[in-house]
Amino acid sequence: MSASAPPAVAPDSGEVFPKPERVHGERFFLLLAIFIGIFSGLAVVCFRIAIDYVRITLLGPSLSPQYPRILLAPAAAGLVVAVLVIFLFPKVRGSGVNQTKSALYIFDGYIPFRTALGKFICSGIAIGSGQSLGPEDPSLQIGASIASALGRRLRLTRERLRLIAPIGAAAGLSAAFNSPISAILFVIEEVIGRWSAGIFGAVVLSAISSVVVTRYFLGSEPLFRIPAVQFIAPSELLAYAALGIAGAFASVVFSKAIEILRPRMKALPRWTQFLQPAIAGLIIGAIGWVGRPEVMGAGYEFIDQAMHNQFTWQVLGILAGLKILTTVLSFTSGTPGGMFAPTLFIGAMLGGAVGGVERLLFPHLVTGSIGTYALVGMGVLFAGFLRVPMTSVFMVLEVSGNYSIIVPVILANTVAYLISRSLQPVGIFDLLSRQDGLELPSMEEQREERVLRVEDAMRPVTVPILESQNTIQDALRAAEKSGAKQVLVHDSPFGWSTIETSALDDLISKGEGARTLAHSLPETRMPPIYPDNRLEVALRHAPHWPFLAVMHRADPRQLVGLVSMQDILETLGH
Amino acid sequence: MSTPPQSRWTARLRAGRARIHAFRRPIYVVWLSLLAAVFFAFTFTVNRSYVQRRHQLSSYWFGKGEDSLKSNRPTEAIGELRTALVYSHDDPQYLFALAQALEASNRMSEARSYFLNLLEDQPGSGPVNLQLAHLAAKENETDDAIRYFNAAIYGAWDDDPVLKRQQVRQELINFLIAKDLKTQARGELLTYTAEMPKNGNSQLWVAQAFSRIGDDRSALDFYRAAVRTNRRDITALLGAGRAAFHMGRFRDALEYFKGAYDIHEDPATSQLIQLVTLVIDSNPFESRIDTQERRERLLLAMDVVDHRLRQCAESQNIDVNTIGTNPLQVARARWVYLDSQIRRARTGADLVQLLPPVASLVTTVEQQDPCGPPSAEDQAMLRIYQNAEDLQQ
Numbered sequence A: 001m002s003a004s005a006p007p008a009v010a011p012d013s014g015e016v017f018p019k020p021e022r023v024h025g026e027r028f029f030l031l032l033a034i035f036i037g038i039f040s041g042l043a044v045v046c047f048r049i050a051i052d053y054v055r056i057t058l059l060g061p062s063l064s065p066q067y068p069r070i071l072l073a074p075a076a077a078g079l080v081v082a083v084l085v086i087f088l089f090p091k092v093r094g095s096g097v098n099q100t101k102s103a104l105y106i107f108d109g110y111i112p113f114r115t116a117l118g119k120f121i122c123s124g125i126a127i128g129s130g131q132s133l134g135p136e137d138p139s140l141q142i143g144a145s146i147a148s149a150l151g152r153r154l155r156l157t158r159e160r161l162r163l164i165a166p167i168g169a170a171a172g173l174s175a176a177f178n179s180p181i182s183a184i185l186f187v188i189e190e191v192i193g194r195w196s197a198g199i200f201g202a203v204v205l206s207a208i209s210s211v212v213v214t215r216y217f218l219g220s221e222p223l224f225r226i227p228a229v230q231f232i233a234p235s236e237l238l239a240y241a242a243l244g245i246a247g248a249f250a251s252v253v254f255s256k257a258i259e260i261l262r263p264r265m266k267a268l269p270r271w272t273q274f275l276q277p278a279i280a281g282l283i284i285g286a287i288g289w290v291g292r293p294e295v296m297g298a299g300y301e302f303i304d305q306a307m308h309n310q311f312t313w314q315v316l317g318i319l320a321g322l323k324i325l326t327t328v329l330s331f332t333s334g335t336p337g338g339m340f341a342p343t344l345f346i347g348a349m350l351g352g353a354v355g356g357v358e359r360l361l362f363p364h365l366v367t368g369s370i371g372t373y374a375l376v377g378m379g380v381l382f383a384g385f386l387r388v389p390m391t392s393v394f395m396v397l398e399v400s401g402n403y404s405i406i407v408p409v410i411l412a413n414t415v416a417y418l419i420s421r422s423l424q425p426v427g428i429f430d431l432l433s434r435q436d437g438l439e440l441p442s443m444e445e446q447r448e449e450r451v452l453r454v455e456d457a458m459r460p461v462t463v464p465i466l467e468s469q470n471t472i473q474d475a476l477r478a479a480e481k482s483g484a485k486q487v488l489v490h491d492s493p494f495g496w497s498t499i500e501t502s503a504l505d506d507l508i509s510k511g512e513g514a515r516t517l518a519h520s521l522p523e524t525r526m527p528p529i530y531p532d533n534r535l536e537v538a539l540r541h542a543p544h545w546p547f548l549a550v551m552h553r554a555d556p557r558q559l560v561g562l563v564s565m566q567d568i569l570e571t572l573g574h
Numbered sequence B: 001m002s003t004p005p006q007s008r009w010t011a012r013l014r015a016g017r018a019r020i021h022a023f024r025r026p027i028y029v030v031w032l033s034l035l036a037a038v039f040f041a042f043t044f045t046v047n048r049s050y051v052q053r054r055h056q057l058s059s060y061w062f063g064k065g066e067d068s069l070k071s072n073r074p075t076e077a078i079g080e081l082r083t084a085l086v087y088s089h090d091d092p093q094y095l096f097a098l099a100q101a102l103e104a105s106n107r108m109s110e111a112r113s114y115f116l117n118l119l120e121d122q123p124g125s126g127p128v129n130l131q132l133a134h135l136a137a138k139e140n141e142t143d144d145a146i147r148y149f150n151a152a153i154y155g156a157w158d159d160d161p162v163l164k165r166q167q168v169r170q171e172l173i174n175f176l177i178a179k180d181l182k183t184q185a186r187g188e189l190l191t192y193t194a195e196m197p198k199n200g201n202s203q204l205w206v207a208q209a210f211s212r213i214g215d216d217r218s219a220l221d222f223y224r225a226a227v228r229t230n231r232r233d234i235t236a237l238l239g240a241g242r243a244a245f246h247m248g249r250f251r252d253a254l255e256y257f258k259g260a261y262d263i264h265e266d267p268a269t270s271q272l273i274q275l276v277t278l279v280i281d282s283n284p285f286e287s288r289i290d291t292q293e294r295r296e297r298l299l300l301a302m303d304v305v306d307h308r309l310r311q312c313a314e315s316q317n318i319d320v321n322t323i324g325t326n327p328l329q330v331a332r333a334r335w336v337y338l339d340s341q342i343r344r345a346r347t348g349a350d351l352v353q354l355l356p357p358v359a360s361l362v363t364t365v366e367q368q369d370p371c372g373p374p375s376a377e378d379q380a381m382l383r384i385y386q387n388a389e390d391l392q393q
Helices: A026-059 A069-088 A097-105 A113-128 A136-153 A158-177 A180-192 A197-218 A234-267 A270-289 A300-307 A313-332 A340-361 A370-386 A389-400 A403-423 A428-435 A443-448 A472-482 A501-509 A535-544 A565-573 B005-022 B024-070 B074-087 B092-104 B108-121 B126-138 B142-153 B161-178 B182-195 B200-212 B216-229 B234-246 B250-263 B267-282 B291-316 B327-344 B348-366 B376-392
Strands: A465-467 A486-491 A495-500 A548-551 A559-563
Touching: A026 A069, A026 A113, A026 A136, A026 A158, A026 A197, A026 B024, A069 A113, A069 A270, A097 A136, A097 A158, A097 A180, A097 A428, A113 A136, A136 A158, A136 A197, A136 A340, A158 A180, A158 A197, A180 A197, A180 A389, A180 A443, A197 B024, A234 A313, A234 A340, A234 A370, A234 A403, A234 A428, A270 A313, A300 A313, A300 A340, A300 A370, A300 B074, A313 A340, A340 A370, A370 A389, A370 A403, A370 A428, A389 A403, A428 A443, A465 A472, A472 A486, A472 A501, A486 A501, A495 A501, A535 A548, A535 A565, A559 A565, B024 B074, B024 B092, B074 B092, B092 B108, B092 B126, B108 B126, B126 B142, B126 B161, B142 B161, B161 B182, B161 B200, B182 B200, B200 B216, B200 B234, B216 B234, B234 B250, B234 B267, B250 B267, B267 B291, B267 B376, B291 B327, B291 B348, B291 B376, B327 B348, B348 B376
Parallel strands: A465 A486
Antiparallel strands: A486 A495, A548 A559
16 A cells, blocks of 8 residues: 555555545545544554563563663664664654644645554654653554555545545544544644534544544553542632643743754764664663653653652652653654653643642642642643643543543643743744645644634725616616716615616616616626625625625625625735 | 447446446445454454463562562562553552552552542442551541541451451551540440450450550450450459459459469569559558558558658658648648548547548649659559549549
8 A cells, every 4th residue: 555656646556446436425434434443543552562562572571671771772772763764664753743734735645554654663662662752643643644545545535535644643643542532622723723524523433433442452541540630729720820831931942942953963964863863762761770760651650650649849840851851852863753642741740840849839829639730731731832722621621531620721721822832933843844844734823813804805885775676767867976887786585786887878778767677687696795704705706796795694685885806805915 | 230249348347347336335345344354353362462461460560569568678569569550550459559568668648649549449448448547547637547447447348347347446446545535435445345256355355445445344344254255364364453453442453463373473463462462451441440450551651651752852852841832842731730630530430531631642642743663552552542532533
């Protein structure tokens, strides 16, 4: 199923179906989404098993790996990964989110199956050996690759093929995260960028089916156990707002470090590309060896411990800082792997540390457990660093299964998001795609883009308004009185139309001045245009009419303005 | 005109393709299903071996952790049990052991967090509630400790629930006594006696518990019951002797102490016998003694008190021969007055009337502090006259 270049529609292999044909059909597409979910779920199960096997083999079964494994395994694995990435799988660098977006916006849904294979092998080795990366983003890309391969095999239309990668991405992320709602929201918020009924059903089905498969094999336990979370006193919101501020600054530091280091690492001579993941691995191993093995790998076990009050606030703060450092090293060295798990790790540690400090300084203010702060902290980093505010809120709620903390979560995440946006206007995924020379649409910018509406272009009604029962003579008189070249005619109950004064002149000269306007109007009526319609709606119809009547929604006989092609173009030009 | 063979084949091919086209979606579904089945079977096989490996690893690390915990190496146990939990996330047995290890290494808040999580999953668990009671007890959170002890008593236990509940109630009683909550402890003791096994050990434990809360009458009853179960139970005999002695039943106490001494000739028991004998011989409250004997016993008490009074005055640097407001000086004045009264008394009735004020004086002086260690005579006098005071009150 692999191919070397991205064709618009993949060539037919001719193995199964002698002459494949395009498949349409909404229901079949939904059924296909379920299959994509199943395949992605199975692939993610294998991926997670592979990571664990690699970890046990390379670092040993103990939670605290021993010397010399702890030092050598990440470095040696880094070397192997570099060779694989450079010679066999050059497209597997990075997290995988942007690759999926590229498939959607640039390559018509095309992701080579080889990418899935490469991502599976390289990320499995890297994460299993202790590189500070997570399995979620690779799972997302594996899911998207599987979906793309299936879509090509079934000869889907270009439109469907383009949409199928995000469907697979949702399935992959959902399986890796064991949280379907967050996965669906993330894909819609960051990959697709819009709520479309056509794709929403398919995304939901694929995410749900992949989670069902994963839970069948790996159980329904969340990635980390959630302690009893509580939010009692409204005054504690101040403490959560402070956590939002701290999270925003941590996000900016994390993001800036990647922004600065990544292009510099890429600019180094080619031979250093072989060594970069190994050196990153060596540094991470050394940090583990000197006493902080928690920063190695995805680190879910330690998120669990942080949420159960297992570390002092000082240790939590140190772990947050070290995780930023190690993740930046792993990621900028070109090692394939995701940033979701490190983001959650940093958020949990930072949340716990901030909660601990606040409890120390303001014991009367902080009533929630350290676990509650760690949980909110995860959402804060999601909002501040990954810039997915909606996903960040639902992720915390879905993972905790507790809606009592929704207020602090929304507050802290919003604070983190707003501060992070003002300090670092370009989000991490947009930053990475721009560094790679791709101009992918920024979902963040799209979300905040100003939508132009008809009311922005319309002008007051300056032409005479007549009823279709009026005579042509009356119409001409009214036109001459106002000096207008057109008159607007309301032809109840069919709608609005226009007629030029020159046409009225002609009709009178033919002796039809006493006839009603209804006999002389063109057959078609103006489309109903309302002030809140997007300007594009008016633009579609404007070329066919000298102007369009903008109607009141409550009373179509009442006009609120007129809009012409020139009005629209002027507004768009501004 | 017949159709050329090539055209016939082309027509058949077209017809075949048309048929395939008509059934293309079901064919896709079948193909996808087959592919999914193969992938599923592969994943199933891989996962089975993975689950087995994880199970082996979790059992191995749990075993190591348990050994470390038993060998009093809780720090090592924590690391090992955490590793076990990596391979078996939510195993309550592992979580319980880890929480115990954390508790053993004095990491109370972490241990509590784990126990509370376990309690959330199994709110009626006896062992978890008991551990939380221990934690609360260590942290001096009396109300929480009592709540968790009670939850443990009425909670679920896997093996021998009746015995476990009795043991927990014993722990609760010990805790209440240690916290000086004697009324609550007495209530729990009474509940315990209703359901306790009728054996010597239990009776002995109950008797000792009653002694600790100062209920000598109940203590004596249970010591007697224990002695009836085993007549050679020295602890029960000594306990019965002490209870009887505290109640002022000195002759009964002597019997019990002698019984204990007959079984095991212990110098401490011998001292107790001497003390009781001294008490009996110095007791002016005896009804069977004559006036002269009562006077002598009272004067003996006055001598002992005088000696003690001087000892106290010396240690506190007070001159008791001068009149003053110091309690020792007041006591000395009372002593002088009572001593003359005892010597002047002519009839037995006069001496009996003097018994309460002498008891009050003896008790006051013998309980003065600091006066140095009391002698056997001091102890004997205090016991005799304090009982009289208590009886009067």
